[in-house]
Amino acid sequence: MTEPIKRPFLFRRHLNKLRWLSLGLVFAMLVVLPFLSVYQTYVAAHAYDLLPPSDKKLYDIMETLSSPFVDDPATDLDAIKGTTWSGTFFGYKISDPLAVVGQTAAGLTVYWPFVLSALVPVLLTLALGRFFCGWICPATFLYELNTNLAAWLRKAGFRLGHLHFDRRLKYLVLALGVVLSAVTGSVLVAAIYPPAIIGREIYYAVALGGFGAGAVFFVMTLLFDLLVAQRGFCRYLCPGGALYSLLGRYRPLRIRRVVEDCNDCVKCNAVCEFGLDPMRDDFGQECNNCSACIAVCPTDALVFTIHIKDLPDQGAGHLGRHYRKVHEAEALRQETG
Amino acid sequence: MRRRVFLQELIVAAGLLACGAAAAGPARPSVGLRFLRPPGAQAEEAFLARCIRCGQCGEACPNRCIKFFSTQNGLASINTPYILPREQACILCMKCGQVCPTGALRPIEHEAGTIMTQVHMGKARVDERLCLSYQGKTCGVCYRACPLQDVAIRVGRLEQPHVLAACVGCGLCERSCIQIPQAIRIIPNRAG
Numbered sequence: 001m002t003e004p005i006k007r008p009f010l011f012r013r014h015l016n017k018l019r020w021l022s023l024g025l026v027f028a029m030l031v032v033l034p035f036l037s038v039y040q041t042y043v044a045a046h047a048y049d050l051l052p053p054s055d056k057k058l059y060d061i062m063e064t065l066s067s068p069f070v071d072d073p074a075t076d077l078d079a080i081k082g083t084t085w086s087g088t089f090f091g092y093k094i095s096d097p098l099a100v101v102g103q104t105a106a107g108l109t110v111y112w113p114f115v116l117s118a119l120v121p122v123l124l125t126l127a128l129g130r131f132f133c134g135w136i137c138p139a140t141f142l143y144e145l146n147t148n149l150a151a152w153l154r155k156a157g158f159r160l161g162h163l164h165f166d167r168r169l170k171y172l173v174l175a176l177g178v179v180l181s182a183v184t185g186s187v188l189v190a191a192i193y194p195p196a197i198i199g200r201e202i203y204y205a206v207a208l209g210g211f212g213a214g215a216v217f218f219v220m221t222l223l224f225d226l227l228v229a230q231r232g233f234c235r236y237l238c239p240g241g242a243l244y245s246l247l248g249r250y251r252p253l254r255i256r257r258v259v260e261d262c263n264d265c266v267k268c269n270a271v272c273e274f275g276l277d278p279m280r281d282d283f284g285q286e287c288n289n290c291s292a293c294i295a296v297c298p299t300d301a302l303v304f305t306i307h308i309k310d311l312p313d314q315g316a317g318h319l320g321r322h323y324r325k326v327h328e329a330e331a332l333r334q335e336t337g
Numbered sequence: 338m339r340r341r342v343f344l345q346e347l348i349v350a351a352g353l354l355a356c357g358a359a360a361a362g363p364a365r366p367s368v369g370l371r372f373l374r375p376p377g378a379q380a381e382e383a384f385l386a387r388c389i390r391c392g393q394c395g396e397a398c399p400n401r402c403i404k405f406f407s408t409q410n411g412l413a414s415i416n417t418p419y420i421l422p423r424e425q426a427c428i429l430c431m432k433c434g435q436v437c438p439t440g441a442l443r444p445i446e447h448e449a450g451t452i453m454t455q456v457h458m459g460k461a462r463v464d465e466r467l468c469l470s471y472q473g474k475t476c477g478v479c480y481r482a483c484p485l486q487d488v489a490i491r492v493g494r495l496e497q498p499h500v501l502a503a504c505v506g507c508g509l510c511e512r513s514c515i516q517i518p519q520a521i522r523i524i525p526n527r528a529g
Binding site for chain 1 (some may be wrong): 380383385386388389391392393395396397398399400401404405407412413414415416432436438439440
C-alpha cells in the first residue's frame with residue numbers, strides 16, 4: 001500500500017480548469033474538422049473561383065488555419081479524421097470501446113483490426129477509470145453547460161426536477177443495447193450514444209447542410225437532464241458510461257478523502273456531476289476522476305492516490321463540528337474522570 | 338412509490354426499445370429508394386452489421402458524394418452512408434475504404450484492375466427510349482464521363498452506349514447524362 005500523494009501538489013485546484021480546456025478543445029476539434037473536410041473538397045476540386053462568397057470566406061479561414069501545418073491540404077489534412085466515436089489520427093485508428101462491443105455483437109464476428117483500434121482507450125480506462133466521460137466526451141461539454149443553465153434557472157426561481165434513479169439502470173441499457181444489436185444485426189448503440197451523435201450531427205450540419213434524427217434525440221437528453229434528473233443521462237442511462245464504469249472498476253488512479261483534513265462541508269457532494277458521495281468515501285466505479293471535488297475542497301482533503309479500491313466510509317471529518325464535539329467531550333471526560 | 342415509478346419507466350423503456358427493434362427488423366430491401374453504398378461495401382446485411390456509423394467515409398470523400406441516411410430507409414440503416422449518383426457520383430478514389438475502421442467498406446487499392454475486380458456498387462443500364470444517341474442525336478456524354486472507357490462502356494453507331502460486364506457502378510455516367518430524366522441509370526448491387 002502506498003501513502004496518499006502528499007499535498008499540496010502543483011495545480012491541484014486548476015485540474016478542473018485543465019479538464020474544461022480539454023473538453024473545449026475536443027469539442028472545438030469536432031467543429032473544425034468538418035469545415036476542414038469541406039475545405040479539402042474545394043481544394044481537391046480547384047473550385048475557389050466558382051465558390052459563392054460565403055464559401056470563399058470559409059475557404060480563406062480554413063486556409064489560414066491549416067496552412068502552417070500542411071503543404072497539400074487535399075491529402076495532408078487526411079491525417080486527422082473522424083470523431084471521438086471512431087477516428088483516424090496520423091495513421092492510427094482509434095475507436096470507442098462501445099463501438100467495438102456493439103459492432104462485435106451486431107456482426108457476431110470479431111474483426112481484429114477494429115478491435116485493436118480500441119486498445120489504447122481500453123488500457124487508459126483500465127488505469128484512469130471513466131476519464132473519457134469527464135475529460136474528453138463532447139456530450140459532457142454540453143451537459144455540463146446544461147447543468148450550469150439549470151443552476152441559473154433555479155436561481156431565477158424555476159422549479160426543475162431532480163429525480164434520482166438507480167445508477168445500475170445504465171448497465172441494463174448497455175446489456176439491452178448489445179442484445180438488440182445482436183438480434184437486429186445493426187449497431188443500435190451508435191444511435192443512442194451522445195458523443196457518437198454529437199460528432200456525427202456536427203458533421204451533418206456543417207458538411208451536409210442540416211442536422212439529422214440524432215439531434216432530436218440529443219436535445220431530448222438535454223431536456224431530460226434539465227427538467228427531470230440532473231445529469232440524468234450520464235448517470236443512469238448512458239451505455240458507454242456503463243461500459244467505461246465496468247472497465248474502470250479497479251482503476252489504480254482514484255480520488256480519496258483524507259479524513260484528518262475533512263471538515264464535512266459537503267461542497268464535494270454538491271459539485272459532483274455524477275451525484276456521488278465523496279464526503280462518505282463513496283466514489284465507486286462511477287467516478288470519472290474529473291477533479292471537480294478536488295478543486296472545490298476548502299481544506300484540500302481530497303487527493304489523487306494510487307489504489308485499486310476505495311476506503312470504506314471513514315466517518316466524520318476530523319475538522320468537522322460533529323467529530324470535534326465528540327472528541328472534545330471524550331478528552332474532557334478523561335481529564336476529569 | 339419510487340419503485341413503482343421505476344418499474345413504470347422500465348416498462349415504457351422496454352416498450353420503446355421493442356418498437357425500435359421491430360421497426361429495424363432484419364435488413365429489409367429498400368422499396369422505391371435507389372441508392373448505392375460506397376465502393377467496396379460488404380453485402381447489405383454484413384454491411385449493416387459492420388458499419389458503426391462513424392461517418393468517416395463521408396468526411397474522407399473528396400467528391401462529397403457520400404450522404405447519410407436519416408430514417409428514410411428504415412431504422413436499421415439510420416446514419417449509414419449512401420450515394421445518389423444523379424446528385425453526386427463516386428469518383429472511385431477509394432479513400433472511404435481506407436478510413437473505414439470496421440471493414441464495412443473494404444480497403445481497396447486505387448488501381449484500375451483491383452477496382453474492376455473488387456468494386457461492385459451496381460451496373461449501369463441504358464434506357465434506349467430516353468437516350469439521345471438512340472434517337473439519332475449523337476451524344477456520347479456518358480461514355481466520356483466513364484472512368485473505365487471501353488472497358489466498362491463502349492459506344493457504337495451514333496455514340497450509342499453499350500454497358501459491358503466490367504462496369505462497377507460508380508454512377509459518373511448517370512451524373513453526366515444530359516437527358517432529364519437521365520437515360521442511363523445505375524442498378525444497385527447489394528450483394529457486395
